[in-house]
Amino acid sequence: xxxxxxxxxxxxxTGRTFGPEELEAVRQCLATGTLTSTKGNFVKQLEASFAAKxxxxxxxxxxxxxxxxxxxxxxxxxxxxxEIITTPITDMGALTPIIYQGxxxxxxxxxxxxxxxxxxxxxxxxxxxxxxIMVTHLFGNPCDMGPIMELARQHGIPxxxxxxxxxxxxxxxxxxxxxxKIGCFSLQQGKHITxxxxxxxxxxDEALARRIFLFINKAWGYGDANADHYxxxxxxxxxxxxxxxxxxxxxxxxxxxxxxxxxxxxxxTALAGVPGIETPVITPNSVHTFWKYCLxxxxxxxxxxxxxxxxxxxxxxxxxxxxYIQKPAFECQVIKNQVTFGTSRWPFTLARPEATDYSRCNxxxxxxxxxxxxxxxxxxxxxxxxxxxxAENIRNxxxxxxxxxxxxx
Ligand SMILES: *Cc1c(COP(=O)(O)O)cnc(C)c1O
Numbered sequence: 001x002x003x004x005x006x007x008x009x010x011x012x013x014t015g016r017t018f019g020p021e022e023l024e025a026v027r028q029c030l031a032t033g034t035l036t037s038t039k040g041n042f043v044k045q046l047e048a049s050f051a052a053k054x055x056x057x058x059x060x061x062x063x064x065x066x067x068x069x070x071x072x073x074x075x076x077x078x079x080x081x082x083e084i085i086t087t088p089i090t091d092m093g094a095l096t097p098i099i100y101q102g103x104x105x106x107x108x109x110x111x112x113x114x115x116x117x118x119x120x121x122x123x124x125x126x127x128x129x130x131x132x133i134m135v136t137h138l139f140g141n142p143c144d145m146g147p148i149m150e151l152a153r154q155h156g157i158p159x160x161x162x163x164x165x166x167x168x169x170x171x172x173x174x175x176x177x178x179x180x181k182i183g184c185f186s187l188q189q190g191k192h193i194t195x196x197x198x199x200x201x202x203x204x205d206e207a208l209a210r211r212i213f214l215f216i217n218k219a220w221g222y223g224d225a226n227a228d229h230y231x232x233x234x235x236x237x238x239x240x241x242x243x244x245x246x247x248x249x250x251x252x253x254x255x256x257x258x259x260x261x262x263x264x265x266x267x268x269t270a271l272a273g274v275p276g277i278e279t280p281v282i283t284p285n286s287v288h289t290f291w292k293y294c295l296x297x298x299x300x301x302x303x304x305x306x307x308x309x310x311x312x313x314x315x316x317x318x319x320x321x322x323x324y325i326q327k328p329a330f331e332c333q334v335i336k337n338q339v340t341f342g343t344s345r346w347p348f349t350l351a352r353p354e355a356t357d358y359s360r361c362n363x364x365x366x367x368x369x370x371x372x373x374x375x376x377x378x379x380x381x382x383x384x385x386x387x388x389x390x391a392e393n394i395r396n397x398x399x400x401x402x403x404x405x406x407x408x409x
Contacts, residue, residue: 004317005389008381010190015379017252018245025244035240037061038222042243047200049250054168054175056183056202058209061238061246062216065164065186066093068199070100071236072160072182073132075203075211078103081350082131084160087117088328088366090136093186094162095329099340102347103131106355107330112368113281113296115139115324119147121365126155127352133159137166137176139375140260140289141282145171145179152180160184165291167192168257172285177202182212187242192256192291192380193249195242259380260290263387267293270391274398276301277309277374293376294324295394302401306374312397313374318390321375328366330358 008015029035029042037043043061051059062068073084080102086095088107098105109121115138122133133152135143152159159180163169167185169176177183182205185191187198201212214221219233238246268279278296282288299305310322329335336358338345348356360367376390 005385006317007319007377007386007389008379009319009377010194010379015381016189016194017380019248021248021251022245025248026241029240029244032240037237037240037243038217040240040243042240042247043238046238046243046246046250049247050185050200051202053250053253054177054183054202056178057204057206058212059200059202060209060212060216061243062199062201062236063238064093064197064236065091065184065188065191065199066097067216067234067236068164068184068186068201069094069134069160069162070097070234071201071212071215072134072184073097073101073103074215074233075182075208076132076158076160077211078131080347081129083125083127083129083351083355084132084134085122085125085130086134087136087138088330088363089115089138089325089369090162090329091164092329092332092334094134094136094164094184096334098134099334099347104129104347104351104355105329105335106130107328107358107363107366109363109365110369112365112372113278114141114283115294115369115373116141116143116283117148118144119151122148123151126151126157127355129352129355130155130157133157133180134162135159135180136162136164137169139280139294140166140169140291141280142166142169142171142176142286142288144283145176149179158182164188164191167253167289168287169289170287171283178204181205182208187246187249192260192289193246193253195238195245195249198238198242198246256380257289259382260378261287263382264288264290264293264378266384266387267390270387271295271394274395275402276398277394290378293378295374295376296372297374298372302398303404304401306372308401309394309397310374312401313393316393316397318393319377322373323370324373324375326370328358328363328370
């Protein structure tokens with residue numbers, strides 16, 4: 001048995017880096033006395049730096065990843081009842097904005113080995129009412145964007161990329177968030193870089209950029225000759241204090257990603273030959289930036305599958321998540337029971353019946369994915385010692401669980 005050690009956590013200072021750079025930026029920000037981004041320069045600097053970093057024409061900071069997705073959906077300006085195709089394996093923050101904008105989230109299935117949506121699963125969901133396709137690059141591994149963009153082009157449907165988990169992820173040498181029409185990022189506590197809460201929206205399209213900017217700003221036409229509030233929109237602005245922290249965090253991003261990719265590769269090597277587990281299947285021609293590291297557990301080899309392996313690892317202090325979000329998003333009350341505005345169930349009252357058909361047979365891949373996936377917490381502060389600890393504990397747990405089976409037989 002290995003000595004128990006504790007792994008860095010992205011929930012506190014053990015696995016987050018706020019140094020003199022963040023402190024100095026916050027100090028400078030406070031010294032200006034200007035904490036709103038409508039007057040200050042930190043958020044503007046973040047937006048310019050982030051756009052330049054990933055090669056997008058425009059980037060806008062906002063208050064959360066959920067807000068970023070809301071901006072993206074609102075920029076497409078769907079009619080009530082229009083459909084946005086998306087994944088059932090995601091954060092609820094990627095789904096509620098669709099409903100708030102009066103659109104219907106239409107779930108498509110995922111590949112059970114990459115956990116991502118594919119051109120084939122999306123194609124089955126396209127209808128005359130499809131207004132957008134939202135792809136989520138889950139865990140830092142990109143969706144196979146070539147065929148997805150080709151499908152979207154054929155149908156003239158804009159693609160939104162949810163990049164909350166995929167900073168600096170590339171597909172065919174292009175950063176995600178610049179491949180579709182709009183990219184959405186989150187700066188929430190547990191993401192690659194963080195301001196506690198926060199988000200960024202990217203686009204290369206000038207008209208969409210204008211709508212995103214307006215949506216963040218109560219649709220007030222700053223700088224216009226006859227400025228007005230042009231349409232219904234919230235205040236989703238990021239404050240200058242968070243902008244200051246984000247500028248400093250962005251300077252760390254390359255190192256964060258480099259470390260996560262390197263240690264993930266080390267774990268994959270260390271787990272070679274362990275029976276019953278599949279290490280991450282990385283999309284071809286891509287860089288997976290490992291927001292999390294997932295194992296796919298084969299219960300025919302490891303009795304009890306992901307739940308049993310997860311329980312064994314938790315005994316070693318490895319706070320993994322068997323089954324990730326436990327159930328597909330459409331099994332959550334908000335969507336299953338259509339709990340929206342008062343008792344109206346709007347906008348689901350406008351949905352085609354097929355758009356809300358969550359029969360299990362339509363989601364074989366998603367159910368299969370959740371039944372097998374074991375999500376390991378991942379962190380840029382992992383050292384070789386941490387990787388050895390993870391690998392040894394996984395090996396030992398698998399050995400224990402598989403031998404138990406032999407004894408029982
Ligand atoms: C975190 C996350 C969001 C929501 O971001 P918040 O900043 O928590 O609002 C959306 N989509 C995905 C895939 C996420 O991981």
